[in-house]
Amino acid sequence: MTDQKPLLQLIHVQQLYTSGQRRFVAVQDVNLAIHEGEFVALLGPSGCGKSTLLRIITGLQKPSEGQVLYRGTPLQGVNPYATIVFQTFALFPWLTVKENVELALIARGVPAETRISRTLDLIDRVGLDGFETAYPRELSGGMRQKVGFARAMAVEPELLCLDEPFSALDVLSAESLRGELLELWLSGKIPTRAILMVTHNIEEAILMADRLIIMDKDPGRIVAEMPITLTHPRQRKSLEFQDLVDQVYALLAGQTQPEPIELGSAPGEPGKTRALPRITINDLAGFVEYLNEQPGHRADIYQLPEDLGIDSDHVLRLTETTELLGFATIEKGDIQLTPLGETFAEASILARKEIFATRIRRLPLVRWLLNLLRRAEENRLDWDFVLAALELEFPPDEAEQQLDILIDWGRYAEILSYDDNQGVIILEPVATPERAM
Numbered sequence: 032m033t034d035q036k037p038l039l040q041l042i043h044v045q046q047l048y049t050s051g052q053r054r055f056v057a058v059q060d061v062n063l064a065i066h067e068g069e070f071v072a073l074l075g076p077s078g079c080g081k082s083t084l085l086r087i088i089t090g091l092q093k094p095s096e097g098q099v100l101y102r103g104t105p106l107q108g109v110n111p112y113a114t115i116v117f118q119t120f121a122l123f124p125w126l127t128v129k130e131n132v133e134l135a136l137i138a139r140g141v142p143a144e145t146r147i148s149r150t151l152d153l154i155d156r157v158g159l160d161g162f163e164t165a166y167p168r169e170l171s172g173g174m175r176q177k178v179g180f181a182r183a184m185a186v187e188p189e190l191l192c193l194d195e196p197f198s199a200l201d202v203l204s205a206e207s208l209r210g211e212l213l214e215l216w217l218s219g220k221i222p223t224r225a226i227l228m229v230t231h232n233i234e235e236a237i238l239m240a241d242r243l244i245i246m247d248k249d250p251g252r253i254v255a256e257m258p259i260t261l262t263h264p265r266q267r268k269s270l271e272f273q274d275l276v277d278q279v280y281a282l283l284a285g286q287t288q289p290e291p292i293e294l295g296s297a298p299g300e301p302g303k304t305r306a307l308p309r310i311t312i313n314d315l316a317g318f319v320e321y322l323n324e325q326p327g328h329r330a331d332i333y334q335l336p337e338d339l340g341i342d343s344d345h346v347l348r349l350t351e352t353t354e355l356l357g358f359a360t361i362e363k364g365d366i367q368l369t370p371l372g373e374t375f376a377e378a379s380i381l382a383r384k385e386i387f388a389t390r391i392r393r394l395p396l397v398r399w400l401l402n403l404l405r406r407a408e409e410n411r412l413d414w415d416f417v418l419a420a421l422e423l424e425f426p427p428d429e430a431e432q433q434l435d436i437l438i439d440w441g442r443y444a445e446i447l448s449y450d451d452n453q454g455v456i457i458l459e460p461v462a463t464p465e466r467a468m
């Protein structure tokens with residue numbers, strides 16, 4: 032750490048949002064300093080407030096509380112020294128690559144004489160030489176994102192902010208663009224003084240950054256920081272690298288909490304309603320079976336994306352689901368099936384449904400829906416009605432997702448049914464045990 036003044040500093044930053052009728056803390060007490068020469072990666076599960084922080088840092092949004100200092104001075108309005116590159120960069124489809132980049136220079140008032148040569152230079156630097164007169168529709172996703180980078184560089188930001196810049200690209204384009212960005216950054220060919228990259232790709236963060244900041248959600252907050260001192264070029268397969276990946280997974284997957292904390296509260300109760308993880312029954316069953324086949328019925332979470340061929344976000348949602356259902360516990364980056372999880376893995380289809388039904392009845396959101404249905408006329412409710420109720424708890428997109436999950440899980444557990452044509456959710460009568468004569 033230098034004793035220089037930080038380029039950017041967040042002091043006790045807090046962001047409240049309103050979702051439905053509820054105010055919630057999206058970002059809680061964030062303190063963060065970014066120094067010149069640093070490449071910082073911000074990691075954390077979806078919804079932990081990463082994009083919110085980037086908007087606050089670039090001045091696109093004023094935090095509910097706290098201070099944002101740029102070179103020691105409180106930020107007023109949009110930060111002219113910072114730029115964001117988003118996941119998918121919006122290019123003007125009717126302009127060529129050259130015109131798209133040049134536009135950024137025009138916006139900055141760069142005189143016409145130098146504009147063309149600077150534009151061509153930028154295009155060259157991101158490796159798009161030869162595509163100056165192509166239109167966005169003629170380019171691959173990776174190439175379009177390069178134009179986005181060129182445009183961001185044209186602004187010559189001191190602080191370059193990247194919001195999941197590679198996540199919409201195919202594997203190869205992402206890898207080559209990472210390489211090119213690192214090369215630009217490490218060689219000092221760009222005037223950028225610091226980079227802040229949001230990602231949920233753990234390996235990408237360790238590959239590129241000098242320091243990781245790890246966030247968790249509910250409420251969104253920083254839970255750990257980790258310096259990465261490996262020299263470039265970094266070797267993904269090296270032991271040191273893999274060891275870091277393991278450590279980060281351990282921090283992100285967290286520890287299994289006592290049940291009341293783990294489950295959260297139901298809508299209408301005090302406390303935050305815990306959203307159900309976006310996981311299908313198929314994936315859940317496959318995952319539990321997989322764990323059951325592993326030696327000791329356990330696995331290192333960091334190895335799961337490669338072993339299962341899915342991304343880290345998906346893995347973390349799976350581990351969260353098994354944990355929520357009591358099928359597994361998580362400690363220090365390992366996931367271990369519980370006896371209940373083993374029973375589930377080995378059970379018949381019917382027995383599985385029963386176990387699953389018992390487990391999800393404990394979840395506050397499921398309890399809440401079943402209560403609503405019990406009180407409803409004929410134990411039926413319109414989908415729209417339930418959605419509207421969920422929108423008091425969650426933002427509209429998420430409310431709909433939550434309802435989809437509730438219906439998917441509830442149908443499998445046979446505790447409710449759903450009539451697709453009429454858009455009606457119906458409570459299943461509780462089966463009375465048959466008596467043997």
Ligand code: ADP
Nearest residue numbers: 048049057076077078079080081082083084426
């Ligand atoms: P991330 O980028 O880490 O996925 P975001 O910063 O986008 O997280 O969002 C953090 C939380 O705040 C999420 O629960 C999201 O639904 C919510 N949120 C984001 N923007 C708004 C907004 N403008 N109004 C209300 N809620 C929001």
Ligand code: MG
Nearest residue numbers: 081082083194
């Ligand atoms: Mg985001």
